[in-house]
Every structure is written in C-alpha cells, then in structure tokens.
Amino acid sequence: MSTSRPRRTSGRSMGHLAQGRMQVLALVNQKGGCGKTTTAVNLAGALAARGERVLVVDLDPQAHATMALGCAVIDEPSVAEVLQDEAFIEQAIQSCPGDLELLPSHPRLSEFEEAAERLIHPDQRLKVSLDAVRDRYDWVIVDCPPRAEGALCANALFASTCAMLVVETGAFALQGALQALRVLDEVGEGQGRSYEIRVVGTLFDRRTRFARELLVALHARFGEAMFDTVIRTSVRLREAPAVGLPVQVLDPSCRATADFAALAEEIVSTLGSVEQPRALLQAGARPQNEEHEESLARG
Numbered sequence: 001m002s003t004s005r006p007r008r009t010s011g012r013s014m015g016h017l018a019q020g021r022m023q024v025l026a027l028v029n030q031k032g033g034c035g036k037t038t039t040a041v042n043l044a045g046a047l048a049a050r051g052e053r054v055l056v057v058d059l060d061p062q063a064h065a066t067m068a069l070g071c072a073v074i075d076e077p078s079v080a081e082v083l084q085d086e087a088f089i090e091q092a093i094q095s096c097p098g099d100l101e102l103l104p105s106h107p108r109l110s111e112f113e114e115a116a117e118r119l120i121h122p123d124q125r126l127k128v129s130l131d132a133v134r135d136r137y138d139w140v141i142v143d144c145p146p147r148a149e150g151a152l153c154a155n156a157l158f159a160s161t162c163a164m165l166v167v168e169t170g171a172f173a174l175q176g177a178l179q180a181l182r183v184l185d186e187v188g189e190g191q192g193r194s195y196e197i198r199v200v201g202t203l204f205d206r207r208t209r210f211a212r213e214l215l216v217a218l219h220a221r222f223g224e225a226m227f228d229t230v231i232r233t234s235v236r237l238r239e240a241p242a243v244g245l246p247v248q249v250l251d252p253s254c255r256a257t258a259d260f261a262a263l264a265e266e267i268v269s270t271l272g273s274v275e276q277p278r279a280l281l282q283a284g285a286r287p288q289n290e291e292h293e294e295s296l297a298r299g
C-alpha cells in the first residue's frame with residue numbers, strides 16, 4: 001500500500017480544467033485488442049512524466065494493465081474486493097514503475113458482473129471508492145474490459161469525467177466506433193448523466209493507405225472530439241508490458257514515448273473544451289462523405 005505523496009509541480013497551467021479537480025478517464029471500446037490497455041498504461045506514464053499524480057484502475061478481469069505495470073495480486077485486496085465493499089481502496093493500491101499508482105485487478109473480478117445483480121446501485125461502487133482518494137490524484141485512468149454493456153464498464157463510466165473511445169485504425173474501425181458511441185450514449189442515458197466523449201486512434205501504420213484514409217474519415221466523423229495525436233504501431237509498445245514497464249521508463253526517447261507525451265499534452269490542454277459527437281447519433285445524421293466511408297468500410 002502506498003502513502004500520500006506531496007504534489008509535484010509540472011510547470012503548466014490546467015487551462016479550462018478545474019484546478020485541483022481529479023479527472024477520471026475511462027478507456028473504452030467493446031472491440032477486443034484495439035489498444036485500450038496499452039493506451040491506459042502509457043498515457044498514465046506520460047501524465048506522470050509531466051509531474052501529474054496518476055492512479056491507474058485496472059477494471060478488466062484479464063488484469064492486463066496490472067501485469068503491464070509489473071504488479072500482481074496474490075493474497076492482497078484488488079479492485080474486486082473494493083467494488084464488493086470487502087476492502088478500502090487505500091488498502092488495495094500498489095506503487096509501480098513510472099511514478100504510477102495502481103488499483104490492481106484479479107480474475108475474481110469477473111464474479112462482479114453476477115454479484116452486481118444483487119447490489120443496490122452497483123454501477124456507483126467505483127465512484128464512491130475514488131471519492132475517498134480524490135485529494136491524492138490529478139488523474140485516474142480506468143482500463144475497461146471489452147464488454148462495454150456490463151456492470152464493470154458501467155462503473156467506469158459512472159465515475160468518469162471523460163470516456164475515451166480507443167479506435168484501432170484497421171478494418172471495421174468506423175462501424176465499431178459508431179457502435180461504441182451508441183453504447184456509451186445508452187449507458188449515459190440510463191445513468192442519467194453525460195460525460196465528455198473523446199476518440200483516439202491507435203495501432204496506426206502510416207505506410208498503409210487504408211489506415212491514412214481511415215484516419216481522415218475518423219476526423220471527419222468525430223470532429224474536435226477526435227485527438228490529433230494518433231498512436232503509431234511500435235515494437236516498444238509490445239515489449240514494454242512484457243517487462244512490466246510503461247514505455248517512458250523502458251525507452252524515454254522512442255516514438256511511442258513521444259506519441260503518448262503528445263496525447264497527454266492534448267488531453268491536458270483540450271479536455272472539457274471541444275464539441276461533442278453526440279449529434280452523430282441523432283436520426284438522420286449522415287456523414288458528409290458517406291460514399292467514401294462506405295468504401296472504407298468494405299476495406
């Protein structure tokens with residue numbers, strides 16, 4: 001268990017973000033393998049490298065973010081016990097490389113989906129726990145499981161100030177992103193709240209014409225909600241989780257470190273200030289370049 005750390009100064013202003021207010025980013029997409037965990041761990045690393053106080057919450061029973069940060073749960077409490085009110089969040093938090101802190105996961109977290117049916121307000125559990133450590137962190141980055149409709153994702157979204165849709169710049173990305181947007185909107189409506197929605201492209205290979213065109217289509221679709229920064233494919237991003245380190249620690253000068261630093265900068269400077277893509281969901285909302293999108297969808 002870690003103790004409170006004094007705040008370090010990063011030498012930049014919070015801009016439009018409320019001073020001192022903990023921001024919670026939930027990284028979501030029902031599509032598996034699109035880069036949610038990679039983005040969660042390394043975006044957290046990039047924010048910490050700027051001097052921000054960052055907590056990673058691993059909300060996936062696969063516990064990939066936990067392993068990617070070189071941590072493991074044996075007998076200690078994990079996020080599973082925190083959500084079930086069997087442990088305090090402070091008891092479960094671990095310190096990990098890159099000046100990060102982690103609320104780790106364990107495969108027993110998969111039992112929460114079923115247990116949630118017997119709980120009152122099961123989707124508010126994470127938020128209540130995070131409220132207890134509100135003064136300790138500037139950012140909480142939540143790595144979600146691929147099942148976007150379940151109780152775990154609902155907890156992430158209820159706690160979050162921003163849902164970051166992670167989109168792999170590959171086949172069917174556009175349809176997947178729009179489907180995810182619909183799920184996010186439905187969950188938000190069911191919870192009676194709305195969080196900011198932003199979109200980030202990952203696994204980008206500039207050499208592929210399809211990927212380049214898809215990126216243009218994603219920008220056209222999502223407008224300002226889409227980050228200018230795109231995370232390129234990188235061997236370092238495959239190596240880093242295998243050695244339990246965020247990429248900034250493994251290789252401070254590689255391009256993946258640069259990509260995540262750019263994403264962190266964009267998040268810090270634009271969060272809370274861009275037009276939202278919800279209008280896309282309204283009946284009749286069609287893309288301007290529909291024909292082009294359809295050809296991209298066919299691949």
Ligand SMILES: Nc1ncnc2c1ncn2[C@@H]1O[C@H](COP(=O)(O)OP(=O)(O)OP(=O)(O)O)[C@@H](O)[C@H]1O
Binds near residue numbers: 034203
């Ligand atoms: N930019 C990248 N460059 C190279 N490899 C990447 C990149 N992003 C992700 N990967 C690799 O792709 C695989 C899937 O990534 P990741 O685990 O982050 O996806 P995920 O969305 O969290 O998956 P799941 O839905 O199973 O949780 C991993 O092997 C990861 O190392």
Ligand SMILES: [Mg+2]
Binds near residue numbers: 036060064143
């Ligand atoms: Mg994952």
